C-alpha cells in the first residue's frame with residue numbers, strides 16, 4: 634500500500650474509531666451514513682469482532698464497494714462468497730468474514746443505523 638493512496642488517507646469530516654483492529658470512518662450524508670472501513674491483513678470477524686459483539690456471527694447487512702483487497706465471506710450453512718476489488722458487495726446478516734492475502738481490504742459502505750437491513754431492502758438472513 635502506498636502512503637499516498639487516497640483510499641487510506643484521512644477522511645475529511647469523518648468520525649473515526651478503531652474496533653477489533655478495523656479502522657472505521659463515518660460521515661453522515663442525507664439520510665444515511667457513508668463509512669470507510671479498513672480491515673487489516675489477518676483480520677477475521679470470528680477472531681477479532683466476535684468477542685466484542687457477543688454474537689456467533691456478524692448480524693449486520695453490508696452493502697458497499699470493496700475498493701481494494703480481497704474478502705471471504707462464510708454463512709452459517711457453509712455457503713461462501715469471495716469478493717475481489719473492485720467489486721460491489723451485498724452481504725446478508727449471519728456471516729463470518731476475513732481478509733484474504735497480504736493487502737488490507739478497504740470497503741465503502743452505506744448504512745441506516747438500526748434500520749439498515751430494511752432500508753437497504755436486504756433479507757434479514759442468508760437463505761435459499
Ligand SMILES: [Zn+2]
Pocket residue numbers: 708710711712759760761
Ligand atoms: Zn446458503
